[in-house]
Amino acid sequence: MNRGPRSDDPTSGRPVGVRRTLEQDTTTRSDGPSSLGGPWVSGVLGAIQAVVFSLAVVVVPAIAMAVAANAQLSASTSGWTAAVPVASRLWLLGHGVPLVTGIATVTIVPLGITAAAVFAVFVSARRTIVPTRSAFWSAAATYTVGTLLVAVSTGSTSGLQLTSAALGGLAVALVGLCWGLLTGPEPGPLADRAAVLAARLPQVVRDGARGAATAAAVVALLSGLLTLLWVMIGWSTVGDVLSDLRLDAASSISLGIAQLALLPNLAVFAGTWIAGPGFAVGSGTHFGPDLVTSAPLPAIPLLGALPAPSAGGGVGVWAPVLVGVAGVVGGWVASRRTEHMLWWHTVVVAGLVGTGAGVAAGTMVALASGVAGPGRLADVGASPVYLGACVAAQVGAGALLVLLVTRAEVHAALASAWRSMRSRRREGAGGERAAAGDGSPDKAGADKAGADKAGADKAGADKAGACTAPADSSAAAETAGGTPAPSRAGAPSTSGTVSEPGSASKTTATSSVPKASGASTTATPSDDAQRASDDV
Incomplete structure (x- = not known):
């Protein structure tokens, strides 16, 4: 079986020392603390590391300041160990634990200490803790217990202080762990699980x-x-x-x-x-x-x-x-x-x-x-x-x-x-117009009927004028010539002239309306003779 070039082969593409170092580092990172008993062990160790690191950020400067102050005093009244409980109480104050003093109970939280604690948990989650659910919860529980232990060791044992320590420690742990485990460059199964829950x-x-x-x-x-x-x-x-x-x-x-x-x-x-x-x-x-x-x-x-x-x-x-x-x-x-x-x-x-x-x-x-x-x-x-x-x-x-x-x-x-x-x-405007024009069809029909009747009357008047025109002309000729024009049978009009001696003649023309029976009026010979005698 060909296993490739040996690690000490001079023809190998990678130096022996570098290759061994990389293999050793890979093995160390893959095994890690979880090889001691499971992924939850990495959570416990990472939480302890975070507690120590964040506490040191506050305690170490306090110790340094106490030592410097004691060195300048001619008679030291307190050693550097007195600074540790004070700094620990300030660390607890950063986790929301009230600081009880002789003159007041300080409740304002120094957010700078809180930020340092969250950052410590974040770094430990990235470097030490395996991104699994068991490691996540074991780390959160361990950090909370560590906060309670610090509270008990500094004398902050009232019910309010212990409750604040538990809640504050848990909140800091959850924020730091979520930040470190869910936003890493290589998200593990915990990040996948969180993505599935978010997708729901x-x-x-x-x-x-x-x-x-x-x-x-x-x-x-x-x-x-x-x-x-x-x-x-x-x-x-x-x-x-x-x-x-x-x-x-x-x-x-x-x-x-x-x-x-x-x-x-x-x-x-x-x-x-x-x-x-x-x-x-x-x-x-x-x-x-x-x-x-x-x-x-x-x-x-x-x-x-x-x-x-x-x-x-x-x-x-x-x-x-x-x-x-x-x-x-x-x-x-x-x-x-x-x-x-x-x-x-x-x-x-x-x-x-x-x-x-x-x-x-x-x-x-x-x-x-x-x-x-x-x-x-x-x-x-x-x-x-x-x-x-x-x-x-x-x-x-x-x-x-x-x-x-x-x-x-x-x-x-x-x-x-x-x-x-x-x-x-638009529909509302149309409805208003329809309501305003109710009954207009009947009115229009009545107007049309009246117009038709007026047209019929006008046609009748024109016809009547056409029938009376010959009679008028006959009367005019009789007046001018002295001899009446003979009337035609069925003519609807008669004319007569009355003349008196020594006076102007007066002519009267009348138009007769046809009788209801439809008979027409005609002139007789006796009438013509009478008119002739009258004229003489």
Whole structure:
């Protein structure tokens, strides 16, 4: 059997050392931790790695700052071990566990620590965890248990703290695992299973979710850009606060790291400013596009980047239009992958895009807001419900606008509705004309009968005039010549002339109407003799 060139064959196309290294790496990646007992083992090991890594991000800088501070003190009152419980409580605060102090219970979540924990789970999922369901759930359970163990070890054992630790740890694990296992370059069976489940959802729901994620990402990008603009404008104020604190190098670094943990919170507050409702940093304050009401704030350099009172009003009142633009982008993304859609689906998709973006914005505001300290700092942030409703309305309006403009199904439905409306209008006008002309056929028939009767009368009159014309001419000849014209039998007229001596003769002509019996009047010889004697 020909097995090909040996690994030590000088004619082999690959060097011996490189070939052995590649084979060893491939074997290691294919076996991995799952060879110890199954894919679920990789989930357990990956979750432990994520807990340690994210906890070290907070604890190690705290230890370094404590050591540097103790080195500058002549009499050290506490060792570096005191920084570990404090940093662990801050790590728990990043998972939503309230931090109980002697003067206040801090509930505001430093989103920078939360982001570091999610990123740690993401990296562990990509490098260690096998993309299977058993590994996924074992990793989520292990990370949740690790969060509970840290809470118990730091004394955060109240019912609210333990519940918050369990829920917060599970939420961070699920987000990081989904991000790492479902978006990898080589998706495994878990990604295939998720794709099958997503395919079972209606197309409208998938389009709405895609558009909502896009709109939320656009709002987050706008919030980050606005935060950067605020920092650049207020950089001089930040520098003044730092100079007034007179911190040493170690304290400055420690304060800088703490502010990095709260920088995402400021970005979330910038999102509330863009959406319109604004936010508060202490009781009696309001930072919004229409009005800025400030008050004395703690000496924290990051707060120097907040908008000045002169920033309220003006062009800033048009900031919510940007959220509508985010809705336009989300609606376009939701529509461009769908070839056919019912016209009313556009309304559903726009509603889902707005609702998803509003829920995401409200959740982030709920995490970034809360109690930041005693006194006036008990009111920091904004109302998540009101902010979520505003974002949902603005994003939904933008998405609906672009869907109505770009979808041919909507155009066809509008054209059909317009044609139907015009057709109904024509039918209504025709009915009104028919109602106004009721009885007109009878009237027209009567008018026609009257016209026919008038024509018959006119014809009779013309005929009568033709019959009397010879009689008139005979009378004229008798008057002129003195001799009456003989009348024809059946003539309908008689004429007579009466003459008196010494006076002008008077001629009278009459026309006789035919008798009902149809007999005609004729002149007799005796009558002619009488007329002759009269003339003599």
